[in-house]
Each structure stands twice: as C-alpha cells, then as structure tokens.
Amino acid sequence: MKPGCNGTTMHPAILVTGGAGYVGSHTVISLLENQSEADPFDIVVVDNLSNAYRAEGQKKPEALVRIEELTGKTIYFYHADIRDAKALSNIFENHKIDSVIHFAALKAVGESVQKPLEYYQANITGTCTLFETMRKYGVYKLVYSSSCTVYGEPQSLPMNEAHPTGDLTSPYGKSKYFCEEIMKDLCLSDQSWAIISLRYFNPVGAHHSGRIGEDPMGIPNNLMPYISQVAVGRLPELQVFGNDYKTVDGTGVRDYVHVADLADGHARALKLFRQPGFNGFHAINLGTGTGYSVLQMVKAFEEASGRSVPYRVVGRRAGDVAANYADVALAARLLAWRATRDLPDMCRDTWRWQRDNPKGYQA
Numbered sequence: 001m002k003p004g005c006n007g008t009t010m011h012p013a014i015l016v017t018g019g020a021g022y023v024g025s026h027t028v029i030s031l032l033e034n035q036s037e038a039d040p041f042d043i044v045v046v047d048n049l050s051n052a053y054r055a056e057g058q059k060k061p062e063a064l065v066r067i068e069e070l071t072g073k074t075i076y077f078y079h080a081d082i083r084d085a086k087a088l089s090n091i092f093e094n095h096k097i098d099s100v101i102h103f104a105a106l107k108a109v110g111e112s113v114q115k116p117l118e119y120y121q122a123n124i125t126g127t128c129t130l131f132e133t134m135r136k137y138g139v140y141k142l143v144y145s146s147s148c149t150v151y152g153e154p155q156s157l158p159m160n161e162a163h164p165t166g167d168l169t170s171p172y173g174k175s176k177y178f179c180e181e182i183m184k185d186l187c188l189s190d191q192s193w194a195i196i197s198l199r200y201f202n203p204v205g206a207h208h209s210g211r212i213g214e215d216p217m218g219i220p221n222n223l224m225p226y227i228s229q230v231a232v233g234r235l236p237e238l239q240v241f242g243n244d245y246k247t248v249d250g251t252g253v254r255d256y257v258h259v260a261d262l263a264d265g266h267a268r269a270l271k272l273f274r275q276p277g278f279n280g281f282h283a284i285n286l287g288t289g290t291g292y293s294v295l296q297m298v299k300a301f302e303e304a305s306g307r308s309v310p311y312r313v314v315g316r317r318a319g320d321v322a323a324n325y326a327d328v329a330l331a332a333r334l335l336a337w338r339a340t341r342d343l344p345d346m347c348r349d350t351w352r353w354q355r356d357n358p359k360g361y362q363a
C-alpha cells in the first residue's frame, strides 16, 4: 500500500471520472454505502465541473460534499480535465488506482450536432488520454459509461447486445460508439485489458435521501427532469413531442431505469474483474426491460408527487424513435443484476429530490 500524505495507509482506489455528475455521483455513493470493512478501497474522483456545481469557497462539488455528509466517508477529489495527461498522471502517482469507472463526457444529443468538435474532443480525445495513462500505470480494469444510443434506430425490440451498432446521426451517439470500437481494439491488442461497457437505457430517479439527484444546467433536454421541474413550478408545462407514434397511446416509449439500480450495476461490474481470467471487451445493457410512454410517465409522476403536470402535444422531435427497451438477460447472466426499483419508486425519488432542492444543488 502506498503511504497517504497524512501518514495513513492508502487503500486500493477506484478512479471515477465524471464522478460529480448524475450517474457518477450515484455510483460513488452506492459504492461507499456498500463498502465492507473487510474490503476497503478509496474513491478518487476527477471531474472538470463542466456540468456540476461547486459552491464558492468549497473545494469539492456540492454532490460530493453531500455524499461525504451522508456516508461519513472521504472522497479524494481532483478538479481536472481528462484530456490533461499531466493531471491524470499526477492522480495515478498519488493513489493506488486499481480500476477505473469512466463517466466523464458531454452528453447533450442536440448540442452535439452544433458542436461536433467539442464532443469528439471531450469524449474521444479525453477517453484516449485516460487509456494511455491507465496503460502507463499498468491499470487495465475499466467500466465504461455507454448508452443504448449506440444501437441507433431499433431493428427489433427488445434490443439485445447483438443488435448492430454505429448507424448513428448525432456526434454524441457516434462518440459513444467510437469509444466502444476503440475499447474493442485495445482488448484485441493486449489481453491485459478487461473492459465492461454498460449501455444504459434511460436513467431517472435520485438517491432515496433526497440529497443527491440530477441537476441539469439550463432547461432540461430529458423527459423526467422536465416533468419534475413542471411539477415544482419551475417550468409552466411539458411539451409532449408527438402523439402519432405506433405505441400504446401514440407517445414515445422508453425503458426508464432508476439511477440507484444503474449504480448497483457498476458495483457488480467491478466484482466481475475479480473472476480469475476475466478479460476482454463486454457490452452489457442496463434497463428494466419494460417501456413506458410519455403520458404514462406523466400520470405516474402526478400520482407520486400529488402535483399536476400540465402538458401540450407538439410535433415530433427530430431523431426520436417510437419505442426503445432493453433485453436485460445478459446483465442477469453476467452480472447477476436486475433492476429492483419500479416506476413509482423512480417518480417518488425524483420528486423528493426536486421538492427538497427546487433549484438543484444551488439552493
């Protein structure tokens, strides 16, 4: 074990890039909450705070401050960009990094069409710099934050991992796909690598404490944060993007999955690395396997919150598909994982977070 700067011994560490963001912060708290004394590890977060709030005078972003309050544990935090090779090397010098969970990325589909270079820079150059640094320090275990976006237009439902990938329109989606291809090539080039790419369907929900949640900057792009901001009175009404799809009620159907279940999926992926001989590239869907329409989401949210969510149907949003939901058999088989939280849980936890933090972390 490396000695810590204050004389204490340092445990093997999990490096979490983008750990101040939505799925990243929920994964950090889940790992810390489930840490056993017999198996200690440190959590090291690197985040450039491009989409995370840090209060003036604070060293750490608000999400991590609250996680430390809730768990009573310390998180090592570095304010740095993963494209900064020097800053990354410094982290690997300071900690005994054992594995990496890589969330850091830009993620707005529409914005990526306007700013392709920024997206490729952040998501691909950043990822390559991270991999170079990992290789330099002999760290080969990686969990990657991917998305069902890599599948593009569904050719069959539910979607399993054998569904073709790469026929995509947005630079965001392409960047996730390109990173998966890079990871496959890495694994072919060197058997030391063990990489699990978790393809999330639609993450929603918040930590049950109501202290940690999704805090989108500006007007939300995604359905659940939009609904919850309407319910709390921050936005006047929801625009429903199209009601003429071939679905249960004409509105878009998606596989919403609780962020705490996703977090648990990452913890299980890390456990897989302990299996002797486990290596190579593995893509795994994380979803519930069940799809809900926009109007079903509105109704469920109204029931959970006791608030009304006024909406107006407008035209379809460019690039949207009618329906999308996951085949989750591989996650069950490889990770022994399945989503345990249902739609009322997702709505209740989102609402608790939104009600208690109407302005997100800045309140």
Ligand code: UFG
Pocket (backbone or CB within 6 Å): 107, 109, 147, 148, 149, 173, 201, 202, 221, 222, 223, 224, 226, 238, 239, 240, 241, 242, 251, 252, 253, 254, 294, 317, 320, 324
């Ligand atoms: N929707 C509305 N009104 C809104 C927002 C969304 O009606 O204000 C609808 C959409 O048309 C869609 C559904 O709600 O039918 C879900 O939309 P989201 O934007 O919440 O989610 P998407 O499925 O479009 O996007 C998600 C992730 C992306 C990822 C994509 C892959 O947010 O990062 O899945 O399909 F790329």
